[in-house]
Amino acid sequence: MISDLTTLLFFPGGLSMLLAGMAFTWLDRKLLARLQNRLGPRWFQPLADMVKLLAKEEVVPAGVNRLLFVGLPVVALAGALTAVLYIPLWGLPPAASFPGDLVVTVYLLSLLTLCTGLAGANSGGRFSLLGATRTLTQLFAYEAPFLMALMGPALVAGSWQIALITAGINGRWLLFTQPIGFLVALIGLMGKLEMPPFDAPEAETEIVAGALTEYSGRGLALFYLGRSVEMVLGLTLVAAFYLGGLSNPVAFLLKTLGLLLFIAIVQSLMARLRIDQTVGLWWRYGALLVLLQWLVLWGGRWL
Amino acid sequence: MHTNEHTQKAETFIVPIGPQHPALREPGHFEFTIEGEIVTAASVRLGYAHRGIEKGTESRNWVQNLYMLERICGICSHIHATAYCLGVEQLAGVEAPPRAQAIREMVAELERTHSHLLWLGEAAHEAGFETLFMYAWRDRETVMDILEALTGNRVNYSANLLGGVKYDVTGEQASKIEQGLDYLEERTRHYLDVVTSDPVFIQRTRGIGVMTAVQADRLGVVGPTARASGVVRDVRVEAPYAAYTAFPITPVLAQAGDLEARFVVRLRELFESYGVIRRILANLPPGELVLKRMPRRIKAGEAISRVEAPRGELFYFIRSNGSDTPDRVKVRTPTLCNMASVLTLTVGRHLADVPMILVGIDPCFSCNDRGLVLKRGADHEHWTWDRLRQIGLDYYAGERGSGGVGGTSISPAPLPPCPPALLTGMHV
Amino acid sequence: MKIVTMLKDVVRSLVKRPFTRPYPREKQPAPERLRGKLHYNPEKCTGCCLCSMECPANALELITLDKKEKRFVMRYHLDRCTYCAQCVQNCRFGCLEMSPAEWELAAASKEPFTIYYGNEEDVATVLAKHTGTDAEPPG
Ligand code: SF4
Ligand code: SF4
Numbered sequence: 001m002i003s004d005l006t007t008l009l010f011f012p013g014g015l016s017m018l019l020a021g022m023a024f025t026w027l028d029r030k031l032l033a034r035l036q037n038r039l040g041p042r043w044f045q046p047l048a049d050m051v052k053l054l055a056k057e058e059v060v061p062a063g064v065n066r067l068l069f070v071g072l073p074v075v076a077l078a079g080a081l082t083a084v085l086y087i088p089l090w091g092l093p094p095a096a097s098f099p100g101d102l103v104v105t106v107y108l109l110s111l112l113t114l115c116t117g118l119a120g121a122n123s124g125g126r127f128s129l130l131g132a133t134r135t136l137t138q139l140f141a142y143e144a145p146f147l148m149a150l151m152g153p154a155l156v157a158g159s160w161q162i163a164l165i166t167a168g169i170n171g172r173w174l175l176f177t178q179p180i181g182f183l184v185a186l187i188g189l190m191g192k193l194e195m196p197p198f199d200a201p202e203a204e205t206e207i208v209a210g211a212l213t214e215y216s217g218r219g220l221a222l223f224y225l226g227r228s229v230e231m232v233l234g235l236t237l238v239a240a241f242y243l244g245g246l247s248n249p250v251a252f253l254l255k256t257l258g259l260l261l262f263i264a265i266v267q268s269l270m271a272r273l274r275i276d277q278t279v280g281l282w283w284r285y286g287a288l289l290v291l292l293q294w295l296v297l298w299g300g301r302w303l
Numbered sequence: 304m305h306t307n308e309h310t311q312k313a314e315t316f317i318v319p320i321g322p323q324h325p326a327l328r329e330p331g332h333f334e335f336t337i338e339g340e341i342v343t344a345a346s347v348r349l350g351y352a353h354r355g356i357e358k359g360t361e362s363r364n365w366v367q368n369l370y371m372l373e374r375i376c377g378i379c380s381h382i383h384a385t386a387y388c389l390g391v392e393q394l395a396g397v398e399a400p401p402r403a404q405a406i407r408e409m410v411a412e413l414e415r416t417h418s419h420l421l422w423l424g425e426a427a428h429e430a431g432f433e434t435l436f437m438y439a440w441r442d443r444e445t446v447m448d449i450l451e452a453l454t455g456n457r458v459n460y461s462a463n464l465l466g467g468v469k470y471d472v473t474g475e476q477a478s479k480i481e482q483g484l485d486y487l488e489e490r491t492r493h494y495l496d497v498v499t500s501d502p503v504f505i506q507r508t509r510g511i512g513v514m515t516a517v518q519a520d521r522l523g524v525v526g527p528t529a530r531a532s533g534v535v536r537d538v539r540v541e542a543p544y545a546a547y548t549a550f551p552i553t554p555v556l557a558q559a560g561d562l563e564a565r566f567v568v569r570l571r572e573l574f575e576s577y578g579v580i581r582r583i584l585a586n587l588p589p590g591e592l593v594l595k596r597m598p599r600r601i602k603a604g605e606a607i608s609r610v611e612a613p614r615g616e617l618f619y620f621i622r623s624n625g626s627d628t629p630d631r632v633k634v635r636t637p638t639l640c641n642m643a644s645v646l647t648l649t650v651g652r653h654l655a656d657v658p659m660i661l662v663g664i665d666p667c668f669s670c671n672d673r674g675l676v677l678k679r680g681a682d683h684e685h686w687t688w689d690r691l692r693q694i695g696l697d698y699y700a701g702e703r704g705s706g707g708v709g710g711t712s713i714s715p716a717p718l719p720p721c722p723p724a725l726l727t728g729m730h731v
Numbered sequence: 732m733k734i735v736t737m738l739k740d741v742v743r744s745l746v747k748r749p750f751t752r753p754y755p756r757e758k759q760p761a762p763e764r765l766r767g768k769l770h771y772n773p774e775k776c777t778g779c780c781l782c783s784m785e786c787p788a789n790a791l792e793l794i795t796l797d798k799k800e801k802r803f804v805m806r807y808h809l810d811r812c813t814y815c816a817q818c819v820q821n822c823r824f825g826c827l828e829m830s831p832a833e834w835e836l837a838a839a840s841k842e843p844f845t846i847y848y849g850n851e852e853d854v855a856t857v858l859a860k861h862t863g864t865d866a867e868p869p870g
Contacts, residue, residue, distance in 0.1 A: 036437035037744040039751035126318055130654070196431055197503060205326035205429045205658040207318075265742075269735040271504045272431020274655040275340065363787065370787035370815045434737055441750045448762075455764035455831075461815040469820060470764065493740075501736040 017084050021228030022046040024260065028231070031264035046228070050221050058217035064122055072119040073215070073222035079111030080229040087233050088166050088240045091252030097163040102154060105162065106147050109233060112226045113139045113192060116201075119223075120211025131210025134201040134275045138191060141279040142198075145286035146188030148294070152181035153241040155297050162240075169245035180293045182242040184286050189234040190263055191278070193227060197270035198278055235259050318654065322351045326429065326658040329668035333661075340653050345646045352669040360632040365391055365601055366465060368629060373459055375634065376670040378421060381407075381414045382612040383634075384463040389544055390608030390621040391465055395601050401588040403467040404546040409583045410454065410462050411545070411610075412576040416487065417446045418613035419569045422665045423494060426566065429658040430507045435497060442490045445483045452476060467593025477584045484577045491573045498566040508562040512648045512660040515560055522644045525637045526615020528664045531568040532560035538611040545610075549588075550579050565663045600627050612637055614665045636670040765831035766814040771805040771848035775824040778803055782818035782827060791818060794857055804849035804857045809836060 025046045033040025060069055085096040086105045094101075113135060120132025154160055156178075157168025175182045191198040202210035209215075212223055239255045240246065247255075273281065315336050322330035330351035336344040356375055360368045373384040385407050392398060399407070420443035427435035447457050454460035454470050462468050472480075498504060514524070519532035529536040537554040539547045555571045557564035603625035610617050615637030622631040641664035648660050752759060761767070769791075778798050783791040790811040796802035819827045838844065847854045 032433075034749065035741045035744055036434050037441055037740075037747060037750045038437060039749040039753070126316070130318065196433065199431060200655065203431060203655065205431070206655055208325055265738075268434045268741050269737055270432070271427070271435075271501070271507055272655075273503065274507070274653055276653070277506055364785065366785040366817060367787040370813060370817065434741060438737070438740055444750075452762040452764065455762065455766040455816070455829075456814065459813070459815070461766075461817075464817075464820060469816060497736040504736075 014081065017081060017089075017229050017232070018225055020232050021225060021230075022050065024232050024235070025224075025228045027257070027260060028264055031261060032268055035264060035268040050225065053216075053221035053224070054218055056217040058219055059214075061123055061125070061214050064124055064214075068118065068122045070219065072115045072122070073219040073226070076112045076115035077222045077226040077229070079108045079115070080226045080233065083108035083233055084229070086162055087236055088162065088246055089232075089236055090249040091240070091247045092249065093166075093246065094163050097161060100160045102150065102160050102162050102165065103147075105237075106150065109192065109230055110139065110143060112223075112230055115226075116211045116223065119215065119219075120213075123211075123214035125214050127207040127209070127213040128211050130207045131201050131213065134207075135194075135211050137275055138194070138198065138201055138278055141282040142188045142191035142286070145184050145282055145290050146192065148287070148290040149181045149185035149188060150237065150241060152178045152290070152293060152297060155294070162237075166240050166245045169241070173242070173244045175242045178242070178293055178297070180289045182238070184290050185238050185242065186259065186263060187266070188286070189231075189238060190266065191282070192234065193231055195263065196267045197273045199272055200275040200278060203272055232256075320657070326661070327668070328425075329666075331666070331668045333657075335649065335654065335657060337654055340655070342649050342652055342654060342657060345649045347642060347646060349642070349668065354669075357632055357634060360629050362628065364627045365599070365629065368632065369463065369465060370459075370461065372632070372634070373461065373463075376612075376636070376667055377458055378418050378667065379414060379612045379614065379617075380459045381410050381462060382610055382617055384461070385411060385545065386608045386610040386617050386619045387621070387632075388463045388465055389610065390606045390619045391601060393606040393608065394604050394621060394623050395465075395598055397466060397594055397597065399467045399594060400591045401546065401549070402471075402590045403592050405550065405583050405587055406468045406470070406472065406592070407463065408546040408550060409472070409580050410450070410460060410468075412580050413446055413450055413453075414460075415613045416573055416576050417443055417450065418665075419573055420446065420487075422569060422613075422662075423498075423566070426659070426662045427504075429662045430504065432504055435494070435504075438490075439494065442487060445487055449480050449483045452479065464593050464597075466597035467591070469592070471592055472584065472587065480580065480584060484580060488574065488577050491570055491577075495567065495570045498563065498570065505563065507656075507659060508566060511562045511652065511656050512663055513559070513561045514644060514648060516558075518647070519560065519644070522647060523640050524615070524644050524664070525640045526611070526613070526665075527565060527568045527572065528615065528641050528644065530555060531557045531564040533558045536616070538609050538616050542609060544608070546583070550583050550586075552576075552579050562659055562663050569665075600625060601629075614638060614667060615640060634670075636667065638664065638667045638670060642666070761831045761834060763831055765834060766816050766829045767832065767834040768809065768830050768836060769807055769812060769818065770828050770830055771807065772826050772828075773801070773803050773805070773849045773853075774826070776801065776803050776805075776826045777824060779823075781821040781823070785821055786818055787815060788813045796853055796856060802850070802853050804847055804853045806857075807846045807848060808844060809846055810841070810844035 023046075026041060026043055029045070030040040058070075060066055083105050086094050086101045088094050117132045117136040117139065120128040120135060153169060153174050154165050156174065157165040159165055159168060194201050202212070207213070212220060215223065235256045239252065239259055243255045243259075246252070316338070318335045318337055320333040320335065321327045322332050332348040332351070334346045334348075335342045356371060359371060363371060369384055369387055372387045373380045375383050388399070388407075420439050424436040424439035424443070427433070427439060450460060451457045453472065453476060454462045462470055498508070514522070514528075514532045516533040519529050519534045524532070524534075525536055533556055535541075535554050535556060537552075538544070539552050540554050543551065552575045555568050555575060557568045601623040603623050605620070605622045608619040608621065610619075617637060618633075618635040620631070620633040621629055624630040645661050645664060645666075649657050652660065776793075778793060778795050778801070780793050783789075783793050788808075788811045790808045790813075792806040792808075794804040794806060796804065814829065816829055819829060847857060849857075
C-alpha cells in the first residue's frame with residue numbers, strides 16, 4: 001500500500017515526473033537558445049513559471065462550461081501522469097504492466113491533445129476555436145503514423161505489452177533496422193507536443209495562443225505541466241523502443257538527451273508549416289513510409 | 304434567438320487581429336472574415352497611434368521640428384529628418400555642402416541596411432522561423448554598432464542639421480565600417496540563399512500574396528513592395544536627392560510579385576546599399592559639414608521633398624509663412640500607400656498566410672496614423688464619406704478649373720494651396 | 732535543393748559562446764561619440780541662450796544672475812532631454828558637451844533629474860530662491 005502510494009505520488013509517478021518534465025522543458029529551451037546563438041533561460045525558469053502561474057488568479061471567461069473549463073487541464077495532466085506507470089522510465093522496468101498496455105499508453109498520451117482541443121472549443125473565443133480546430137486536425141494527422149511507428153518494434157518483439165517489447169528488443173538498436181519508424185515516431189512526438197515546425201495550432205502570430213488563449217493561472221500551468229511530462233514520456237518511449245531497450249539509467253538518460261538534442265535541432269531548422277501542409281506531410285509521406293516499413297518487416301520475417 | 308445568432312456567426316466568422324495582437328508590434332485593427340481557414344473578406348482600421356505630430360510642428364521652431372519629425376518612425380528616423388532638412392533647405396534657397404549630402408546618403412543606406420535586416424527577422428518570425436529571426440537580428444547588431452559609433456545613438460541618430468550634418472567620418476571609422484560591411488555582405492548572401500532555397504520556408508513564401516505589376520500600379524504601392532512586382536518606383540533613381548546623383552544606385556527589381564520576391568528584392572537591395580556606402584567612403588567629397596549660415600526664419604513659400612525610405616517613397620510638404628515656425632508640414636509615409644494591397648492580397652488565402660502578407664509590405668503603423676480635421680465655420684456635425692468627397696471635388700473644380708483631379712502623373716506637381724477653411728490639419 | 736539551409740549556423744552555435752551580451756554583469760565601453768548626460772561649463776558662457784532656444788525638448792533653462800559678472804546657472808532637465816546634441820552644436824563657445832560615459836541615468840525618484848550647473852554659490856543662490864515654490868517652472 002505504502003509502496004503503491006510512493007509509486008503514484010513520488011517515484012516514478014507524481015512529483016518526480018513533474019520535476020523531470022520541467023528539467024526537460026528547460027533543457028529543450030536552453031538547447032534551442034544555444035542553437036540560435038542566444039543565452040537561453042536559467043535553470044529554474046520553468047519552475048518559476050509554474051510557481052507564478054499557480055499563484056495567479058485563474059480567469060474563467062463568461063459563458064463557458066465552468067466544470068469543463070476547470071476540469072480539462074486536470075484530466076490532461078492526470079492522463080499524462082497515468083501513462084507514466086506503463087513506461088520504462090529511466091531505463092527501469094515499468095511500474096505496472098498488462099497485455100496491450102502499449103495501445104492504452106498511446107491513447108493516454110493523446111488525452112492531453114484531446115483535452116486541449118476540447119478546452120479550446122469550450123472557451124468560445126475565436127482564437128481558441130480556431131486553435132482547437134487546428135489542434136484536433138493535427139491530432140488526426142500524426143496520430144495514426146505515430147502509433148504505427150511505435151508498432152514496428154512491437155511487431156519485432158511479437159507483443160503489445162511495453163514491458164515485453166522492451167525485453168524482446170533485448171539491447172538491439174532498431175534505429176538501424178527501422179530508421180523510418182524511428183524518424184516518424186520522433187517527428188510524430190514533435191507534432192504531439194506542438195513543437196515547431198508543427199506549432200500551427202498555437203501559432204502566436206495568427207491565433208495568439210490557439211486553444212489555450214483563454215487559459216490563465218492554474219489551468220494553463222496544468223496544461224504546460226502535462227506537456228512537459230509528455231515530452232519526457234515520449235522521449236523515453238522512443239529511446240526504449242528504438243535505441244536498444246532497457247539499460248542502466250545513466251546510459252538511458254544519455255540516449256534520451258541525445259534524442260532531445262535531435263528534436264531541438266529539428267525545431268531550430270524549420271519554419272512553421274501551415275496546418276494543411278502538416279496534414280499533407282503526415283498522410284502523404286509519414287503514413288505511407290511507415291506502411292512501407294511494415295511491409296519490409298513482414299517480408300523480412302517470411303523470408 | 305440563440306441558435307439564430309449562432310448560425311449567423313457561423314456564416315461570418317470574423318477573426319479580429321489587433322489592436323493588440325502578438326502578430327502586430329504596433330496597434331492596428333484588421334478584421335478577416337474566414338470560412339474554415341480561408342479568408343473571404345478583409346478590412347483595416349488605422350488610427351490607434353495618432354500623436355498629432357503634424358499639428359505639433361506648427362508650435363515649434365524649424366530646428367526643434369527636425370528632432371520631433373525624426374521621431375515619427377523609430378526604424379527609419381534618419382530618412383524623415385533628411386526629407387525635412389532637404390525641404391527646408393529648398394525653401395530657404397540654400398543647399399547643404401556636398402560632404403554633408405554624401406554623409407546623409409551614407410547614413411540613409413546604413414539605416415536601410417538595419418531596417419531590411421530587422422524586417423527579415425520580423426518576417427521570419429511571422430513564418431515561425433525563429434532561428435532565422437535570431438540570426439538576422441544578431442547580424443543587424445553589426446550595423447547598429449556602426450551607426451552608434453558614427454552618430455552616437457542606435458535609433459535616433461540625429462545626424463542631420465538644417466544645412467548639413469553633425470558628424471564626420473574619421474579614417475578609423477571608415478575602416479570599421481568597411482569591416483562591418485564585409486561581414487554583413489557575407490551574411491546577406493547566406494540569407495538570400497536561405498530564403499530562396501530552404502524548402503520549408505519556400506512553402507510559406509513562393510506563390511503567396513502574388514501582386515502583378517498592373518495590380519501594383521493600380522494599388523499605388525511604393526518601395527520594395529512595388530519593386531518586387533516589377534514596378535520601378537524608387538525616388539533615389541527617379542528624382543535623386545542628397546548625393547544620389549554623385550553616388551547613384553541601381554533599382555533592384557523582381558518580376559514574381561510574391562512574398563519570396565519581396566524577400567529577394569529587399570535582400571538584394573542590401574548589396575546595392577553596401578556598394579554605395581563603400582563608394583561614398585572611398586570618394587567622400589572634401590569640405591564643410593554644415594553651412595555657415597542657416598537662417599532662423601525661412602522665406603515664405605512651399606516645398607515638396609520626396610525621399611526613398613526603406614519602406615518606399617516618403618513625402619513631405621512644407622509651407623512657410625516667413626516666420627521661425629512652419630505654417631504647415633504634411634507627411635505621407637509609405638505604409639499608408641501599401642496598406643490597401645494587404646486587404647486585396649489576403650482575400651482567398653489561408654489565415655496562416657495573413658501575417659506573412661501583412662509583414663510583406665513591412666508595415667509601420669505609428670507613422671501612418673492621421674486625423675483629418677475639416678472646419679467650416681461652426682459646422683460640427685459628422686460628415687459622410689460622400690459629402691467629404693463632394694467637398695473635395697468642389698474645391699478642386701473651383702480652384703483649378705476642370706480636370707484638376709484625377710491626373711495619372713506620379714511626378715510631384717506642386718499642390719494647390721489649401722484654403723484655410725478647408726484643411727486645418729491632417730497630421731501624423 | 733537543400734533540405735535545411737541553416738544547419739551549419741545552428742551546429743556552429745552549439746560550440747560558440749552565446750552572442751547575448753551579459754549586461755549588466757559585463758559592461759561594454761560606449762563609443763566615443765555616444766550622447767550621454769549633458770555637461771555645462773559656465774566659464775566661457777556668454778548667456779546668449781542659443782542652446783536653450785532651439786532645444787527641442789525645452790530641457791535647458793539658463794538662469795542669468797548677473798550678465799555682466801557672467802554669473803549663470805544652467806538648469807538641465809535630464810528626463811526631458813532627448814540627447815540630440817543640438818545644444819552642443821549651437822553653443823559657439825564650447826560650454827556644452829555630452830559625456831559618453833554617463834548613460835545609465837535611470838533613477839527611482841524625480842529629484843536626480845533636475846540638475847543645476849554653475850558656480851557653487853550661484854547654484855546655492857538659485858536654489859535658495861526656489862525653496863518653497865514649485866521647483867519645476869512651467870516648461
Ligand atoms: S541634447 Fe537636445 S534635448 Fe538635450 S538639452 Fe541638448 S538640445 Fe535639449
Ligand atoms: S549657447 Fe553656450 S554660450 Fe550661449 S547660453 Fe548656451 S551655453 Fe552659454
